[in-house]
Each structure stands twice: as structure tokens, then as C-alpha cells.
Amino acid sequence: MGCALTGLAALLLAATAPAAAAAAEPDGPSVTLDCPERVTIGDSCRLIVELAAAPGDRVELPEQASEPGAAVEIVGPQLTRPPSRPTRVRAGFDLHLWATGEVAVPALALRVVPADGPPREVPVPEQKIQVIALLPGGEQQARPLKDPVDLLVPRYWPLAVLGAVLLAALALLRWRLARRRSAGAEPEEPLADHELARSRLEELRGAELVAAGRAGEHFNRVAWILREYIEARFRLARPPVEPGALQRTRRELIEGISQRPRIAPHADLLDGVLGQCDRVRFGKRTVQPDEAEHHLDRALQFVRVTQPSEAPAPVSSARGGGAG
Numbered sequence: 001m002g003c004a005l006t007g008l009a010a011l012l013l014a015a016t017a018p019a020a021a022a023a024a025e026p027d028g029p030s031v032t033l034d035c036p037e038r039v040t041i042g043d044s045c046r047l048i049v050e051l052a053a054a055p056g057d058r059v060e061l062p063e064q065a066s067e068p069g070a071a072v073e074i075v076g077p078q079l080t081r082p083p084s085r086p087t088r089v090r091a092g093f094d095l096h097l098w099a100t101g102e103v104a105v106p107a108l109a110l111r112v113v114p115a116d117g118p119p120r121e122v123p124v125p126e127q128k129i130q131v132i133a134l135l136p137g138g139e140q141q142a143r144p145l146k147d148p149v150d151l152l153v154p155r156y157w158p159l160a161v162l163g164a165v166l167l168a169a170l171a172l173l174r175w176r177l178a179r180r181r182s183a184g185a186e187p188e189e190p191l192a193d194h195e196l197a198r199s200r201l202e203e204l205r206g207a208e209l210v211a212a213g214r215a216g217e218h219f220n221r222v223a224w225i226l227r228e229y230i231e232a233r234f235r236l237a238r239p240p241v242e243p244g245a246l247q248r249t250r251r252e253l254i255e256g257i258s259q260r261p262r263i264a265p266h267a268d269l270l271d272g273v274l275g276q277c278d279r280v281r282f283g284k285r286t287v288q289p290d291e292a293e294h295h296l297d298r299a300l301q302f303v304r305v306t307q308p309s310e311a312p313a314p315v316s317s318a319r320g321g322g323a324g
Contacts, residue, residue: 028051028122029049029050029051029110029122029124030049030050030051031047031048031049031124031125031127032047032048032049032050033045033046033047033048033105033127033129034046034047034048035129038132039097039129039130039131039132040131040132040133040134041097041098041099041100041131041132041133041134042096042097042098042134043097043131044094044095044096044097045094045095045097045129046092046093046094046095047074047092047093047094047095047105047127048090048091048092048093049077049090049091049092049093049108049110049124050082050088050089050090050091051088051089051091051110051112051122052087052088052089052112053087053088053089053112054087054114054115055081055086055087056114056115057089057112057113057114057115058112058113058115059079059089059091059110059111059112059113060110060111060112060113060119061077061079061091061110062108062109062110070098071097071098071099071103071104072095072096072097072098072099072103072104072105072106072129073095073096073098074093074094074095074105074106075093075094075095075096076091076092076093076094077091077092077093078091078092079091080092091110093108095129097129097131099131100131100132100133101130101131102128102129102130102131103128103129103130103131104126104127104128104129105126105127105128105129106126107123107124107125107126108123108124109121109122109123109124110122110123110124192307192308193229193232193233194229194233194303194304194306194307194308196229197225197226197228197229197303198300198303198304200225201222201225201296201299201300201303202300204218204221204222204225204296205293205296208289209221210287210288210289210292211289215280215286215287215292216280216281216284218292219276219277219280219281219287219292219295220277220281222273222277222295222296222299223274223277223278223281225299226270226273226274226299226302226303227248227253229303230253230257230263230270233306233307234257234260234262234263236253236256236257250271250274250275250278253270253274254267254270254271254274257270262306263306266302266305266306269298269301269302269305270302272298273295273298273299273302276295
């Protein structure tokens with residue numbers, strides 16, 4: 001019988017322990033200010049309010065804790081429940097300080113709404129924070145801004161206008177001088193057909209395409225330089241062909257120049273030069289650099305023996321006398 005009574009008493013104590021612990025906790029809120037050691041304007045503090053609230057209770061917070069433009073801007077809060085104290089709720093508010101001196105954090109009104117009981121108001125008293133100024137001499141307010149300075153002082157604007165007019169006049173004078181100089185300069189005399197062909201062949205020699213493994217491109221350019229030289233020098237009109245088609249075959253070109261007394265004796269030389277171009281371009285024949293040099297010399301020889309034989313003269317007269 002005594003053992004039964006002892007067990008029953010232990011069960012009753014265990015059942016009433018949580019209620020006793022809850023009753024032992026204070027109902028009033030505890031308020032903590034977490035601020036830097038030296039609070040200056042623009043700093044932030046943390047206001048922590050801890051109040052009693054059962055696990056099923058709802059904590060209501062003020063809709064707007066601070067007015068816009070107030071000395072203290074209250075942001076938040078964040079609600080948490082400490083794991084070690086399930087009957088307490090923590091509300092954390094961020095405080096942004098925008099004034100100096102003794103700044104008052106306004107009183108807050110929190111509300112706890114139990115799951116099965118009337119709501120309970122929890123007032124949080126006003127808090128004071130001492131905020132120091134950053135300005136020298138302990139000034140509490142920033143000095144007012146000075147009036148804007150007009151960079152273009154009224155008495156100087158005529159000089160500015162005069163300077164702009166002078167710059168415009170100098171620019172116009174420079175443009176007219178450059179135009180007169182370009183109009184009075186003699187135009188460069190274009191190269192004669194044989195001079196242009198010789199220049200292009202020498203330029204091709206300096207490119208050293210065969211040594212770079214581009215023999216096909218080298219011989220193709222030699223063929224086109226000679227074809228364009230013959231058409232310009234001896235007035236051989238290009239036949240009308242479809243776009244992308246060959247202008248004239250090598251055989252047709254040789255037959256055409258064979259009818260010109262001035263160039264007919266050199267038809268075999270031209271046929272040999274163009275024939276080697278075709279063998280390299282279409283036959284994929286391997287060519288050494290010294291062989292390409294010899295071939296280029298023969299092309300230059302053809303240009304030299306077919307150029308006008310008279311003394312140097314203007315290009316127009318040279319071209320007119322060389323056609324035959």
C-alpha cells in the first residue's frame with residue numbers, strides 16, 4: 001500500500017512540473033539593446049524583446065513601428081522561440097539611427113493571442129540611446145550646403161562667344177587652304193600597261209608563295225597578270241561569257257594574238273609560260289622555288305619584248321601607238 005502511494009505521488013509531481021515551470025517564468029517582457037560600444041549617426045542597433053507565450057499562442061506585432069523620416073527607423077521584427085525555453089518568444093527589431101544626441105526608441109505594443117483564452121497586451125517601454133556626431137567640434141547637424149557656383153560668370157560670356165567665332169573662322173580657313181592645295185596638285189600619272197604588269201610580277205616575286213606551299217596560287221596570279229596585260233596592251237576585248245565561266249582558253253588566246261603582227265613572234269613564249277601555269281594549277285604538279293623564279297623571269301621577258309619600243313611618252317600616246 002505504501003509503495004502504491006509513493007508511485008502515485010511521483011506521477012502527480014511529474015505531471016505538474018511543466019505547469020509549475022511555466023508559472024515560475026515571469027510574464028513581463030525582458031528588453032535588451034545590442035549596440036556598438038560607440039554609437040554614431042548612421043549606426044544600427046538591435047532591440048530584442050523576450051516575452052511569455054505558450055507554443056500554441058500567436059504573437060501580434062505593430063503594423064508600423066516607426067514613422068517615415070523619424071530619428072530611429074525600426075525594421076523587422078524577426079520572431080524566434082529559444083529551444084531551451086519553449087514558453088518564451090523572442091522578437092528582434094533592427095534600429096537605424098539617423099539623429100545625434102539622446103535618441104528615444106518609441107514604446108512598442110505587442111499582443112499575445114492564446115489558443116484558448118483572451119488576448120494579452122505586452123507593452124515595451126521606451127528606450128534611450130546616446131548617439132554621438134561624426135562632425136568636428138561636436139556639431140550635431142551638418143552645415144547647410146552653399147549655393148551653387150555659376151561657372152560661366154556673366155561678364156565673361158562675350159569672351160566665350162568671341163573665342164568660339166575665332167575657332168570656327170580658323171577651321172574654315174584651314175579647310176579652304178587644304179581644298180585649294182588639293183585642287184592645284186597635279187594628278188598622278190597612271191602607270192603604262194607594261195609598267196603595271198612588271199610591277200605586279202615583281203610584287204608576286206616578293207610574296208614567295210611557292211616557298212610557303214602555295215604554288216597553285218602563285219601560277220594562277222601569273223596567268224591572270226599576263227592575260228590582263230595582253231587585253232589592255234593590244235585591245236583584246238573579253239568575250240561575253242556566263243558569270244563564273246572562263247574568259248578565254250589558253251589556245252583561244254594564243255590564236256588571237258597570232259593575228260597581231262606586233263605580238264605574233266612571241267606567241268610561243270607566251271604559250272610556254274601559260275602552259276606551265278596550267279600544268280601546275282590543274283595538274284597539281286610539284287614546283288620548286290628556283291623553277292618558279294625561272295618561270296617568273298620568262299613572264300617578265302614576255303612583257304619586256306612586247307612593250308612599246310618608242311621612247312617614254314605619256315601613257316595615252318604610248319597606248320595609242322602600241323596597239324597593232
